[in-house]
Amino acid sequence: MARVRTGVRAMGAVLAAVLAASLAGCSSTGGKRAEERAARQAAEGRSAVNTPRWTFAMVTHSGDGDTFWDIVQSGAEMAARKDNINFLYSHSAEGQQQAELVQTAIDKKVDGLVVSLAKPDSLKAVVAKAVKAGIPVITVNSGSAESKAFGALTHIGQDESIAGEAVGDELGKRGRKKALCVLHEQGNVGHEQRCAGAKKTFDGTMENLYVDGTNLPDVQASIEAKLGADKSIDAVVTLGAPFAAAAVKAKKTAGSKAEIDTFDLNASVAAGLQDDSLGFAVDQQPYLQGYEAVDLLWLYRYNQNVLGGGLPVLTGPQIITADDADALAEYAKRGTR
């Protein structure tokens, strides 16, 4: 009995100590409070239209906890708030699972569908089914080649080959000779196109390195091993923002002189551009992909508008260097760039 009481007393003491510490040691910068202030200052997302509350579903090929897709989602949610849309998001990295999720959206009789076609063959049949059921479909991010054939209204995204070519050009401008292209998602056709595009316009040599993107330490170790084994590599191109940080660490441990460049942007990439640990970033503006997809579906529902004139609507590539980083760092921090 006594032991229980001392236990309770100890717990109480610990709790009091934690409370006292948190009250005494306030931080005047950053933290949750700063975030809340920023959120309050940002526009309060209330719907700006009085159209019926339609339901739009978005089904992507994202894995769990993916930064890039998180930004796409927040763009889509912003548009959904403005357009008075009930927005549903689901995702699976497995083609078959993604197809099943699209099927569930059809079963729900949604008013609009946004799909990413990283694995077009897995989704061909089910997207056709959605079109047949009279659901307007917009494809985002990957699948610009298939979008029209599948019966989608528009494709919003970046042409991966063009983006890759932009990277190859930029590397050449920076006088690089030997580059490494780090692919973190096995089976993603878009990633292959990026590296192939970069190879095409880059006047030096470029090789591909496959890593497991779901396992960041492993990504770092793989790049480290490669840079350690081949000292002549003077540029590393990663295909996603989180992997740029891993490449920077790998470069340090391997004692390499390579410049790290990356596709996509996040807060740490913006910071990296500011302090010159990164060369440049190629942004495809994921926020825009999510936002536009929902907004264009709304426009189609409301006014039968279709954007793009039968061609993909491109959201990239946008080459970002240290000059632009200052402005973008703030937006990246709030998770919209």
Next chain:
Amino acid sequence: MTATGQPTVPRTDERLLHTSMLRKLLGRPELGSVVGAVAVFLFFAIVADSFLRPSSLGTVLYAASTIGIMAVPVALLMIGGEFDLSAGVMVTSSALISSIFSYQLTANVWTGVFVSLLVTLGFGAFNGFMLTRTKLPSFIITLGTFLMLTGLNLGFTKLLSDTVSTKAIGDMEGFDSARKVFASYLTIGGVELKVTILWWVVLIAVATWILIRTRFGNWIFAVGGQADAARAVGVPVIRTRIGLYLGVAFAAWISGQHLLFSYDVVQSGEGVGNELIYIIAAVIGGCLITGGYGSGIGSAIGALIFGMTSKGIVYAEWNPDWFKFFLGAMLLLATLLNAWVRKRAEATT
């Protein structure tokens, strides 16, 4: 023949005692999971209004069948006291072999399908032989196979097709008939029933018949319960284990062909992680992780629960970020329920 060699006295054996219906029911391994499945079904029927639509039920059944086809032989294997961690990627391997073989040799697609069957069975046999020869735990052996197959899938595909996915074989001879067998569907009253559901039901029936009515079924229980004792009374332990791994390989072949003929192109990096889902389905269905206990029907119920949960969350419009959490909680609940039911059943006998 009794073990002591005494002449048997004609009296009623205690194993032939008449047990009541209820007690029989309580003794079934899948009872706990049936209760769970009904609960999950009712739950989603209430919270998700689109869950009960015919088309939605078709989707749920399809999702369950793609897992269930693999969960049946995995359950048998677990009753036999072993694991197979290579089952997930073996599905992808099987699809890749079939597609690449047909494409590279410009052969009739059915040739690829049969070559794939032989090679996939080879993988199963490899698992079985390694296990019985090396005496290492199956967890280690199949972990090795899992990693090797993951690498082979990627390496070979890249080597032969220059990309990470296979070339389309939809325009080749035999594709249409193979699609009918592995990936067609029937529409009955607005419900789309995929052929995988039929394969699944057949596998459940065969597995249940093997377990209950055949000598091999008795061997599985014996090997999983107490391998040394089983060997002592003349059960061919090695043959039984290899047979079980061949069963998993056969189901992997069916699933792989379904993948290929549904989508015409196979991604080489897929399938990783699914092996755990098959194991989860078997465990929710009442298989013991230590072997010697479980049923084929149970694994089907487990797969059904998995299918209902994974799709039900979407129909209920919940945030899918929480899916894994629910899955984990459900696994624990189901296993606890199974254990409790089993304890009650044992107490009343």
